[in-house]
Each structure stands twice: as structure tokens, then as C-alpha cells.
Amino acid sequence: KQEVTQIPAALSVPEGENLVLNCSFTDSAIYNLQWFRQDPGKGLTSLLLIQSSQREQTSGRLNASLDKSSGRSTLYIAASQPGDSATYLCAVLNFGNEKLTFGTGTRLTIIP
């Protein structure tokens, strides 16, 4: 059974700093890994999707990496802004049964 863990559970950093969020998964037989953002009381916003054959994806100030063999992904946020405050979720799409398993989430607070 796929298990996805995110560390840390919560993170507070001053505005302007760069930061890294971590995601680990137990079963490397995946199609892809995706990072989402969830604002309080709202649905999910897709940030980046990395196919299993890829090593990283970039969008603006966000960069996500994937090391499938070790079961790890990181989300790097450069020059953080207060608007980046949200819960960040990673999710892996399992090979075969096509289930999307979510991580436990990291609640990020950017301090102005």
C-alpha cells in the first residue's frame, strides 16, 4: 500500500526567504507525482506535475524535483511571499491501480 509522507507538517519563514518542502513515498511504481496548493476552506490548485521519467519541473518561482528510486520529491519555493501561505500537498499516481494517494501536507506560513 502506497504511503506518502510530508515533512515538515508546518513551516513558518520570513518573507523573501527560499524554502524547501519534502515529500516521500514508499512505492516507486508511479506514473507521476504532483504538487498541489490548498487555501483554507478551498479546493486544490495544481502547481506542478512530474512524470515518472522526469527529474524536475519548474513554474515561475517553483521548482519540483523527483527521485523515483529513492521515493522522494522536493518543492523549492524561491523568494517567498505572504501570498504563498497555504497548505501544500504532494500526491502520487500509482502504477496499475491508478489511485492518487495524497501526502499529509505541509502548512506554510510566510511572515511579512
Place this chain on the structure above:
Amino acid sequence: SQTIHQWPATLVQPVGSPLSLECTVEGTSNPNLYWYRQAAGRGLQLLFYSVGIGQISSEVPQNLSASRPQDRQFILSSKKLLLSDSGFYLCAWIRRTEAFFGQGTRLTVV
């Protein structure tokens, strides 16, 4: 273009009442459809998924059921709600290249 609709956005129901949440997708055929629940302060838990009409897989034993009466329709139901059924429910359409989510239904059982 592909879209996914989920309603209602919010719902307050008394304990013991029935529930029906509907999710429909547009712009595709034979999609894989999923229901997730997020309890307060918790992560997203997969409840049910369906790879075709009439095909439902349940992930956890619970007070809920799901049905897929049409190719692009996925329904989450309960005959009698419990307080523990409160949470944020998300419908999703997932394929190997991307995932689409509905806007969610916030259910409060009182």
C-alpha cells in the same frame, strides 16, 4: 475542454438524514473518477474510485456508498449520516498526465 462539476458547495445536514453528492465531468469519455474526504485538520483520504459504469472500488469501510450510473457521473451517498461524516468532500477525475478536481462540498452534520 475538460471540466468537472461538483455540487452543492456547502451542506448542513442533521444526524440520521440521507446524503447525495453529485459529480459530473465534461470533455472526456470513460474517465477514472474518485471521491476523497478531508476531515478537519487531516489529509485527503480516498473513499471510492471508479474505472467505468457500475464499477466501484471502496477504500475504507464506512457509512457511505458510491454509484456510477452514467459514464460521466459519480454519486456519493449515505442513508443515515453520522457526525463523523462531516468534512470536505472532493470529486476528482484523474488520468496519467493530470488530475482535475471539483470545487468541493463542505458537509457539516449537526
